[in-house]
Amino acid sequence: MEILLLVATRDDSLRQFVGAQKNKTFPQEAFKRGFLAQRKVRQVVNAVDVREFTTSDDLEAFVEQRLGSADGLLLLIDQESAGLAKCIRSAALVCEIDVTRASRNYQNFLHDRLSKLAKTINYLARHFNDGSDAPLLSLPLRNFKCPALAGLQETIAADPCNSQIADSVDASLQRLRRRVRPRKKTSYKTKYAVDDKERFFVFGKEKHALPDSGAPHRRSCKLNSCFRFGCRIDDTRHFNVSEGEGDTTTISGEFTDCHGDKRSVAGGTHINMFSNDFF
Template sequence: MKIFVGLVAADQRLRRHFGLGKDAIIPKDALNKGFFYGRGVQILQSTYIPDGAPTANELERFILSRAKEADACLLIMDADLLHLAADIRNSVFIVSFQNADVGASLQNFFHYTTARALKALGQILARFYKGEDGDLLMLPLRNFQAGELVEIARLCREENLQPNFGDLIERQLVPLRGRLRPRRRTSYKTIYAVDDAKRFFVYGKERHAKFATGGEHGLHCEIAGHLRFGKRIDADRHFNVSETEGDETSISGVFRDCHNAEREVKTQPRVTHLNMFANDYF
């Protein structure tokens, strides 16, 4: 397993120390316990150094280029720069720090921070590998209407260093799992996740579509198609989204796409479902 660990900080002392290598920033036992035990973790690390004033677009380009070979992506980020990551905080696993908390020993600071960050990352990664939880965690965040999914995203953004982070995630997964059921009035046994709008989402096995990039799509749209809560996801698979019980399905309504633009889908003959990727592109 390859984990990209990036540093986003204005302090040059932190950037220089981060560049000394894995042992300078990660305690040796952090990758030999919990989820990471026995997985042969390889750390890929890099520091974001802006060309002038830092921008969100430049940070997103950094993530795309550095994390493309990683199975997971973790950013250690100066809280004063978090605004740069506003559009990717549901994609990349971000742990922030205050400059006042750094202290005199940079190694102690990094060892303490990365140990906690990796523990939390491991707790969310473990859920991706548990039963159907991985499919549930990848549901399109803008269009699958469920308070518990919204809360999981908030926990991963804002509460990921809480000592009971794993328990908090599990508490929300329980009702999310309760949304899994087959359609009524049909002999098919396909299991769907059903949201508050009574729409049916199933993670398809087919690979006949790809999400768009470039043009009106920002780099954060592409990142969201590759990463969710720090976990690398399959960019070539999508959810099939439909409505109604029984065998005759349809789909209509207003949906938000990967850059949050509203798009109306009208009922059409022979249109039984939408192909919607984890980043909400359809």
């Protein structure tokens, strides 16, 4: 398993330290426990001057260029520049750093944050490799209306180094699992995650498309289609989204796409919707 760590900072000395450390940037014990212990984690570490980026798209282009075949995506970024990562906080684990607190002891400074990030991605990776939990954690964030998922998104985006992340994941998954059920008034046993608008979400078995790219889509649309909470997800899978109980259903309403535009749908049996909300 490959984990990509990007360090975006204006601190020249910190970038030099990261460049010199490379695969020793993480604490030695970071991936020797938990789910990732047996997965031979390979660390890929890049440091960049955050002043090279003037827009969110600039940062996203850099992330996309460095991704390769990475299974995990972590970003350390200066607090004053953290707004550049606003559109990918649900794709990567984004940790804001205050380099004034490093006091030139960069090893302790980094190890403190990276040990916490390693624990978080270790815990999340276990659930993203679970056949039941992975679809729940991959639900479209804009269109699956549920406080449990929205709350987890906010918690992880606010601070993925928070020591309570595991508890938040557990609590959110417990609430999400209670939403999984078959339709009423039908003989079919298919189980769906049902949101607050009584819309039914289930992974489609077919793989017949990918989320669109190119204008008006942004680089963040692509990144959010293949990563969630720092873990790679399958961007060839989509959810079938429908409304109503029984065997014959139609779906209508307004939905938000992967870059925030509102679109109306009327009369179809279902919508094909990817994890990044593209439909």
